Amino acid sequence: MIHLPNISLFKKTGDKNRFVILDIGESSAKALVLEKNKGTEHSNFLGFGRAEFLNQDTKEIKKSSLSAINLAKMNLESKDVAFFIAGIPTRKAFLTTTTIRTTRDKPLQEITGKEMEELSEKINRISQVDAGTTLGERYQTGDIEPRLLNSDFIYTKIDGNEVVNPEGFKGEKIETSLFSTYTTKDQIDIVQNIEKTTRNGFGAYTTAMYSISKCLRKKLGNRINCTIIDIGGATTEVAVMFGGGIASSLSLRVGVNDIASLISQNLKIGINDAHKLLDMYTDNNLEEEPKAKIAKITNEVCSFWRLGIEHVFRQFSGIKVFPNEVYLCGWGSNLDEFETLLYGPWQKDIPFNADLKIHKFSSLFLDFIHNVPEKIIKKESSALSLGIVAEEIWK
Numbered sequence: 001m002i003h004l005p006n007i008s009l010f011k012k013t014g015d016k017n018r019f020v021i022l023d024i025g026e027s028s029a030k031a032l033v034l035e036k037n038k039g040t041e042h043s044n045f046l047g048f049g050r051a052e053f054l055n056q057d058t059k060e061i062k063k064s065s066l067s068a069i070n071l072a073k074m075n076l077e078s079k080d081v082a083f084f085i086a087g088i089p090t091r092k093a094f095l096t097t098t099t100i101r102t103t104r105d106k107p108l109q110e111i112t113g114k115e116m117e118e119l120s121e122k123i124n125r126i127s128q129v130d131a132g133t134t135l136g137e138r139y140q141t142g143d144i145e146p147r148l149l150n151s152d153f154i155y156t157k158i159d160g161n162e163v164v165n166p167e168g169f170k171g172e173k174i175e176t177s178l179f180s181t182y183t184t185k186d187q188i189d190i191v192q193n194i195e196k197t198t199r200n201g202f203g204a205y206t207t208a209m210y211s212i213s214k215c216l217r218k219k220l221g222n223r224i225n226c227t228i229i230d231i232g233g234a235t236t237e238v239a240v241m242f243g244g245g246i247a248s249s250l251s252l253r254v255g256v257n258d259i260a261s262l263i264s265q266n267l268k269i270g271i272n273d274a275h276k277l278l279d280m281y282t283d284n285n286l287e288e289e290p291k292a293k294i295a296k297i298t299n300e301v302c303s304f305w306r307l308g309i310e311h312v313f314r315q316f317s318g319i320k321v322f323p324n325e326v327y328l329c330g331w332g333s334n335l336d337e338f339e340t341l342l343y344g345p346w347q348k349d350i351p352f353n354a355d356l357k358i359h360k361f362s363s364l365f366l367d368f369i370h371n372v373p374e375k376i377i378k379k380e381s382s383a384l385s386l387g388i389v390a391e392e393i394w395k
Helices: 058-073 113-138 185-198 208-220 256-267 271-282 288-315 336-342 345-349 374-379 381-385 388-394
Strands: 018-024 028-036 043-052 083-087 093-103 147-158 161-163 173-183 203-206 226-231 236-242 245-252 325-329 357-360
Touching: 018 058, 018 185, 018 381, 028 058, 028 381, 028 388, 043 058, 058 185, 083 185, 083 388, 093 113, 093 208, 113 147, 113 173, 147 185, 147 203, 147 208, 173 208, 173 245, 185 203, 203 208, 203 388, 208 226, 208 236, 208 245, 208 325, 208 381, 208 388, 236 288, 245 288, 256 271, 256 288, 271 288, 288 336, 288 345, 325 336, 325 381, 374 381
Parallel strands: 018 083, 083 203, 226 325, 325 357
Antiparallel strands: 018 028, 028 043, 093 173, 093 245, 147 161, 147 173, 226 236, 236 245
């Protein structure tokens, strides 16, 4: 079960079935309003908003986040929602799966809830130390106190046999694997400040990469091995999953915004018009001449991106072999150039366990949300995935 901070603060204010999802990226904030269908495992899409910010200043992020939320609520008669789910940028978080094995002194006694709590605390202490070290290196300071966003048991085995709930079982050896996400205090402060301003009830915070992994596990099984590449506006996030848990993740500071920026420079048009042209290109709605120009620019950026991706894979530590099943997510997954370049000869120099098989993170994995416009599914699959966290809340 996912650990959700602040869940005890839930107040049935406003429309108790309605919630806001805020996905804070590196250069924009996206907001969705969803409403739970009573008696089902589905939610209905009600609204979407997006707002850009020019820098990572806290005030800018807050201003854009509130604008995105207001846009998402714009056509709703009632603006009230019961709770708030925020996605923190993966680059500003530490995602890890920790596995420990322990031998019990009294294997003939039943395993108790207290025993599992102590085991969970032990895993959290280990992963927290790792998180502090990694985040300290990332922010170039040793004074980082990692804050737990969420944790989720991947599996528990007793004497080699996997069990759903170990309480009441007997056995000598327990093996437990726990996936956890940590971030820094300043990231928590940003989303808490936004939450208080909107007065949305309680909040649950995580990363889109975590919710993407949950969606994949829901459809493909809890022990899935795969590589996730989430191509956003300003960054590309790469995560490696083993046995259903994310072992490690790294970022590349190249995304779709770089294509739009080069279109803007080369064609001498505004950045908004460049984004519109790129959308038209993606939807195959351009005449041959402008299509050829956009294709050339897109290939130029994507070729640079592919070199960056190769570098990212070489930077992963502790991973000897990468899963060949690759899931492309986010805005950039709609551009064929990204996928085509991944199939190139470079993969032979990276230790994948077989030739790459590339899949799109599509509506198939987001079927718990109904009535989402196709253009939003195509561009905002990562943000939409955060809706799976709501299912845990209702459980």
